[in-house]
Amino acid sequence: MPGTYPRTESDEYEVGREDVTQAALEVIEAVEKGSGGRPSEPSRSSETSQTKSISHSELKSHRAELNKPTPNTTYQVMNATGTLSAQYKTDGLGRTTEVVVKAAPGIVDSRHGERIPKVRENFPPEGRDKRLQSEIGKQGLKGDVGFHLVAAAIGGIPNAINLVSGSxxxxxxxYATAEFVHQLQMIKGLGTDTKISVQYDGENPRPVSFRWEMQNSFFVADIDMPNE
Known part of the structure; x- marks a missing residue:
């Protein structure tokens, strides 16, 4: 991944940071020139046995379950407009193995005015759970943090189902660059679907790698990232 990236103490990067923006633009430029490939079919890491739908208004009442998700389950989380925002799949150990983000263009984000769509409203009023993030970060290696598989700015929720221990x-x-690539496609007015596949080693709760697959009518990107 091109670009120079400064490290910060927080796991939430600032949208519009010059280096991350430049890296994201370079990724898009490379893909549009044809160096990106169409995503292959993701591997099935678990056999999902049930599906649960959770509306935006139910997020708070479902906090306990979303912090300890049921194994082999697909959770469909709706946004404030009643449409699908993100879909989380768990394996037999209750670990999140796949997230699909359904992003519709044209809505304004409450933090950044006209810059990106308004999907952060998926976060309940209490906002991010810093204690939970810290606990999950400590499950991994030295230098790990508890970070979101899906950023709030593209529809992520603050619960454990959307948190992993990672570098x-x-x-x-x-990871920040991949998130901003997705956002830039939305800024262009394109509804972009992103699939994040999470790979684990045995029963270890710390992922070994992530795969981002982004696609809309004009753009396809496939990005693999080891958790290091």
């Missing part, structure tokens, strides 16, 4: 360097570099 703080990765979270503020390549």
């Amino acid at each position: 703080g360097v990765l979270n503020n570099r390549d």
